[in-house]
Amino acid sequence: MAEPKENVLMEKIVSLCKRRGFIFQSSEIYGGINGFWDYGPLGAELKRNVKELWWNTMTRQRDDVVGLEATIIMHPQIWKASGHVDTFSDPMIDCKTCKGRFRADQTNEIPCPQKPSKMVSECHGEKTAPRAFNLMFQTYVGPVRDESAIAYLRPETAQAIFAQFKNVLETSRQKVPFGIAQTGKAFRNEVTPRNYTFRSREFEQMELEFFIKPDEVVEAICGKVATTAEAITGNIEHPTSNAEHRTGNPQPSTLNPQPNWGWEAWHKYWVEERIKFYEGIGLPRTTLEEYWQKPEELAHYARACVDILFKFPFGTQELEGIAARSDFDLSQHERFSGKPMGVFDEELRTAWVKLPKEKSDELWRRYYENRKKYLVKMGVAEEQASKDATEDANGLAKGQYIPHVIEPSAGVDRLILALITNAYSEVTGTDDKSRSETRVILKFHPRVAPVKAGVMPLLKNKPELVKKALEVRDRLRPWMNVFYDDAGSIGRRYARQDEAGTPFCMTIDFDTLGEKPELKDTVTVRFRDDGRQERLPIGELLGWLQARIR
């Protein structure tokens, strides 16, 4: 059902985004280009804030995550190893009669939409020849455009993390469990970009690969792996104060990682962390949904995957996927590059020799089975797979294993869109002449708001007010994005800031100058969401604001 109301809302948002300079169509003066969007002045600030908050939360505020900034174009083998060269290119067939499109390899299994009694392959519709759809953008590296020069714009940022895993491990003084975070552009030549910026061909991701010990290793070291329930209960950090967590990390952790956590606990942990993050930047839990993928929906290498969905006007859609990807990625790169991707773990080696024989045999067996299952799945011959898996499992005794990974992978642009649609609100009132007018307020969380404070003299034609206002502006400017405005009536200026989502406005009036001596050097602070006003000394403004935007 197409809800016209929601469509109208979306159109208003699109129009606002353009009008106020959040989002423009790419290359608009040339007619635009499908699936590409630019961020205007306010959008650029918003996006920057979001990425910084993510980076800060995921890396700087943690001991166990470090950053990476890799290139967009990488060795093409990376995409062979990752599976993108193959799986991103399903041959498709179009039916000219019924207008359907089908995967060429499934025409025997899909019923014809017009004659469901027959399969697509046997119906009378006129079909096109199979065409390959590869969603990766291709280019050539170097001046010669031949096969050997083909490279791809990355369809995700994650693979670079795997490819650089060993370098980061060796230089960061981290050991498993630890994570590598990266933000950056990714490119997918989508069949149909849709829903404004939601599905774009060029987009930005914020991805974490969090490397953990395989369960067999955790068990060898800790005796047993904590169940998810054990990991969650009795492990809640009680906030020391019930203040609004205005200081420090915007997303206080509720779970403390423990050495006996296996992949399930870590997976659950990251789902919680990520939801906290979204709440911390102003998306209430009620606007979010967790979707735990069903076993049959999972990619073959995934053990679990949770989607965090947001209720967009056009439907409930994915913001982030948190996948437990086993050791698939590092294993693939190990096989394709021939370089070892395993780690050495002193604790494991020490623990292993102390294990009772039956225990170490059991763990050996389980590790072996997993490795073999993977190798066979990837087409390694049975005999060779057994041999390789044996070698892998033998590594445990030497303290060696290939880490597993939990991957929280978020789309920046989707999040921006979620923040805008969530912030959008209208207030209809009547003006002096009892004309009904609708004003738009973007109720961004102060942490993400593009402009933190508007600074304005009550009147423009009083030089003392202007001078003082500029002083206040200059006082705040080194610390945050502030906007000075003296044009038009004060109400008009407030309204303009409301539409930009500025949470606070500081107004310099005659009391600031000392008309009422007791109010000298104080300003009016006006709140965006309810128009409420407070009086604050200029000297306290910076601290007051910082406490609210951090």
Place this chain on the structure above:
RNA sequence: GCGGGCGUAGUUCAGUGGUAGAACGGAAGCCUUCCAAGCUUCACACGAGGGUUCGAUUCCCUUCGCCCGCUCCA
């Protein structure tokens, strides 16, 4: 890529086979002692290309883009 709808200032809309207005918004100025006040002035558009025509924003074709379906999962 296929089918359906749409395309006029920044935005929302008028309008005509003789090259266009309005409202709001924006800029400048005057005025204004707290929520889009008022006055004056200014800038800005027929998505692009090709036809038909003496002439096209209007008619035709193509293309590009947007919206709705089929696909997609950051």
